[in-house]
Amino acid sequence: MTLHSSTFGQLSKHIATLTGTSVGSERLLEVVAAYEPILSEIAKLRELNLAEVHPAIIFEPTAAYRSAA
Amino acid sequence: MKSIPIEWTSLKGLGEGLAKGRFSSVELTQHLLARIEKHDGAIQSFIHISEHAMEQAHASDRRRRRRGAILGPLDGIPVALKDNYLTADMPTTAGSIAAGIAFGAEDSACAQRLRAAGCVLLGKTRTHEFAWGTISPPVSNPWDIERIPGGSSGGSAASVAAGFVPMAMGSDTGGSVRIPASFCGTVGIKPTFGRISRVGIVPHSWSLDHPGPLTRTVEDAAIAMNVLAGYDPRDPACQDQPVPDYAAGIRASLKGLRVGVIDNHFMDRNTPDVHAAVTESIAAMQSSGARIVHFRIPLLAYGLAAIYAIELASSGAYHDRHIASGVSSGYQKDVRDLVEMGRLVSAVDYLKAEQVRTLLCEEFKRIFEQVDVVVTPTEPITAWKKGRQTLSVAGVDESVLAASWRLTYPFNLTGLPAISVPCGFDKEGMPIGLQIAGRPFDEGTVFKCAFAVENLLNLKKKPVLA
Numbered sequence: 001m002t003l004h005s006s007t008f009g010q011l012s013k014h015i016a017t018l019t020g021t022s023v024g025s026e027r028l029l030e031v032v033a034a035y036e037p038i039l040s041e042i043a044k045l046r047e048l049n050l051a052e053v054h055p056a057i058i059f060e061p062t063a064a065y066r067s068a069a
Numbered sequence: 070m071k072s073i074p075i076e077w078t079s080l081k082g083l084g085e086g087l088a089k090g091r092f093s094s095v096e097l098t099q100h101l102l103a104r105i106e107k108h109d110g111a112i113q114s115f116i117h118i119s120e121h122a123m124e125q126a127h128a129s130d131r132r133r134r135r136r137g138a139i140l141g142p143l144d145g146i147p148v149a150l151k152d153n154y155l156t157a158d159m160p161t162t163a164g165s166i167a168a169g170i171a172f173g174a175e176d177s178a179c180a181q182r183l184r185a186a187g188c189v190l191l192g193k194t195r196t197h198e199f200a201w202g203t204i205s206p207p208v209s210n211p212w213d214i215e216r217i218p219g220g221s222s223g224g225s226a227a228s229v230a231a232g233f234v235p236m237a238m239g240s241d242t243g244g245s246v247r248i249p250a251s252f253c254g255t256v257g258i259k260p261t262f263g264r265i266s267r268v269g270i271v272p273h274s275w276s277l278d279h280p281g282p283l284t285r286t287v288e289d290a291a292i293a294m295n296v297l298a299g300y301d302p303r304d305p306a307c308q309d310q311p312v313p314d315y316a317a318g319i320r321a322s323l324k325g326l327r328v329g330v331i332d333n334h335f336m337d338r339n340t341p342d343v344h345a346a347v348t349e350s351i352a353a354m355q356s357s358g359a360r361i362v363h364f365r366i367p368l369l370a371y372g373l374a375a376i377y378a379i380e381l382a383s384s385g386a387y388h389d390r391h392i393a394s395g396v397s398s399g400y401q402k403d404v405r406d407l408v409e410m411g412r413l414v415s416a417v418d419y420l421k422a423e424q425v426r427t428l429l430c431e432e433f434k435r436i437f438e439q440v441d442v443v444v445t446p447t448e449p450i451t452a453w454k455k456g457r458q459t460l461s462v463a464g465v466d467e468s469v470l471a472a473s474w475r476l477t478y479p480f481n482l483t484g485l486p487a488i489s490v491p492c493g494f495d496k497e498g499m500p501i502g503l504q505i506a507g508r509p510f511d512e513g514t515v516f517k518c519a520f521a522v523e524n525l526l527n528l529k530k531k532p533v534l535a
Contacts, residue, residue, distance in 0.1 A: 021412040022393040035410040037468075038381070042414065044374045045421040055423035056430065057276070063305050 075100050076232030077531060080289035081316075083235055084142040087133070094133075094145030098126040098189050101147050105192075105233045108534045112209050114218075114227035115149070118192040121158050122147065125189040132187070142292050142316075144187030149237040151225050152193040153200050154280075155269040156180050159190070163271040164198040164205075164221075167399030169391070177269025178301050179238055179280055186296045194224030194237055198404045200273045201384065203248050203473040204455075206401075210253055211532040212499055216452040219249030219473065222283065226253035229283045230532055236284045236293050242273045243376055244447075244477025246281040247489040251447035251502025254491045254532070256519070257283040258290050261510045262484030263308035265294075266301030274383035276306070277376070277481045287490060287520040291315035294512060310510050321517040323525070324358030328518070329440035334369035335476055338463045339449040346493030346501040347446045353525050354444070362440050366432050369479060371425050373471065376478045378414050378422035385411010426482050433483050437508045442518045445476055447489040447502030476504060486512045490519045491528050 012025035021028060075097065078086070086092055102122065109115055119125075129145035139145070150156060153163040154177040161172040176184065183190060197205045197220040205223025210216040211231040218227040222239025226249030229237050239246040241259040250257025258281045265280040272278060282293040295316060300309040330336065330351060339347070355361050388408040391397045397405050436443060449462050450472060460472045467475075480487040485506050492503035503522060507515040 015413075019412040021409070023409055027409070031406060031409045032413065034406040035413050038377050038410070039413070042374045042378050042418050042422075044371055045378065045418055045425065048371065048421065048425070050421055050424040050428075053424040053427050055420050056426035057420075057423050066302060066305075 076104055077285070078235070079286050080146060080235040080284060080292055081142065081286070083146050084139070084144070084292070087145045088139045094126040094129040094189060095123065097145065098122055098147050098191065101191065101233060108231060109233065111214050111535060112211055112227050112231055113207050114194055114224040114231065114233060115192045116152050116162065116195045116224065117159050119159050119190055122189055122191050129187050129189065140187035141296070143183065143296055145189065146236070147189040147191040147234055148183060149192050149194045149225060149228050149234045150177075150180060150190065151222050151237070151239050152196050153240055153271040154180055154193075154238055155271075156190065156193065159193050161193070161271070163200070164196040165400065167396055169394065169396035169399070172271065175269065178266035178304070179297055180269065182296055191234055194222070194228050196224060197221035198401050199271065199384070199388075199408070200240055200242060200245055201404045201407055203245070203470060205249070210452045211534060212254065213452070213497075214535075215454055216499070217252070217455055219252035219452060221245040222257075223249045225283050226250055226255050226257065229253070229255045229285055231534060232531070236282050236289060239281055239283050240270055240273070241279045241281055241481065242277045243380060243474040243481050246279070246283060247447050247477050247487060247502065247504060248473050250283055250489040252452035252500065254500030255283050255285055256287050256290050256488065256490050257281060258294065258488040258512070258515070259480065259486065260294065260298065260512050261486045263306045264310070264486070264510065264512065265297045266299070266304040266307050268301055268303045272387050274380045276383070277380060279481065287488070287516060287523045288316060288319055290488065291319055291516045308510070313513050315513055315516050318513060319516050319520045321521065322358065323354055323518070323521045326359045326442065326518060327440040328354055328359045328361050329364055329436050329443040330361055331364050331366055331436070331443060331445065333365045333367065334372070334479075335445035338465060339446050340451070340462060340495070342495035343446050343449060343451065343501050347444075347503060350492040350503050350522060350526065351444060354522065357521070357525055364436050366429075368425065368428055368432055372429065372479055372482060373475070375422040375425040375429075376474075376482055378418050379426070381407065381411045382414040382419045383411075384408050385414070429479065430483050433485060441507070441514050443506045445504045445506070447476060447504040448473060449475060451495045451497070451499035451501060480506050485509060486515050488515050488519045490523055492522065492526055493528070494530070
């Protein structure tokens, strides 16, 4: 099925608004196409229940003081 | 330079030669510059040769004469830096020719340390643009110039493998020191995250970027690490951990060393030649007294997802201003696609990737409670001919990026030290690397194991340059 060009435009605009991307409509569709196989890999993360796992990022309020040392 | 094949002399040998006055830094630098002039047209490992190299060599010789002693084992030795390390006296491009990209003329922390150790900073080596890829065009592999050198530190690996410099700095976000080391038959170490300062290295992914040296021997990598490792309060990730003398205790035997082999992910989908070379290396280690323990980490099935989410989001954030201003339209297509898709990674997916990372660190901690090191192939394949976008590895088609960082990125996600050391050649004569990883900040054990393997296998072959 092929989408009408105005639908393409609306879709691009919608994705751009949601993601905050600043590339143009046509370019955005190219980027989305390139991202699709990678997204299929990233989507595997959604299978996991990780509610009890702390992310590897740890906020360290003393960091600013350390760098000033 | 008499009959000494000076271009193949180790960093250690060069340091001793300079200390004993067998040759000067000026003679050494002139010799390597002449070799680069003769052969780098075909390999293209350097993007810039320093116009100050000879001046630095003269200064080193004068200083040595005046003091009657050397500054240290690197004094007077020419080395190279990947083109994403800022330098005060050489331009930095991070491999990009895009209009609007410019970097400061100041020394990175590693450049500062190498200068303070007396090194001659000979030049900058080519990188895949913004260190985002494993091909490093237009660099050729010195073992076969029709093949890629690996990347993103492809210029550094090629320059060391070709005998242009005994050491070159690389950076490793998903494998970018170890991948080209494996493909070019050099040693390359990615130390623990926080072991070497990243100050003045063009960021790729803040929590994955690791600086590291490429050399031709394990001992040389240890000598380089003695200069490079250490705390830097300017780098928020750098840790104030004691730095041992890595070279001093390197001559240990394998007897009693506990070696882990992770059967899934690392050992189950490699080319037959890689599989044979690695299993033979493990068997040789066992014959020398190492105890082999087998493990499985099912969670590695989510590793590629995790590194994609973290690396794309981080790189997208770094390049956001260049995307907004249109500068990224001048990037190479593969890199432009990758940085511009960073905005498409959702925050939830990104944080789930960081949660997977926590679990992976715990899995490796469990393994390192039972063994001293883990060994794997560095790469599932050897260097391929230029121009390929996909590869078939053991019957599975995958992108060149997915194939070439599959075995290296777990140690970027976990931040553990990992070295690639040559362990054989495929049927077409291309090098194969063995990866050895260790506990956090235990580069010493990694070096000891790698040194023992290097001596056990005793590979002497060098590329023949046209």
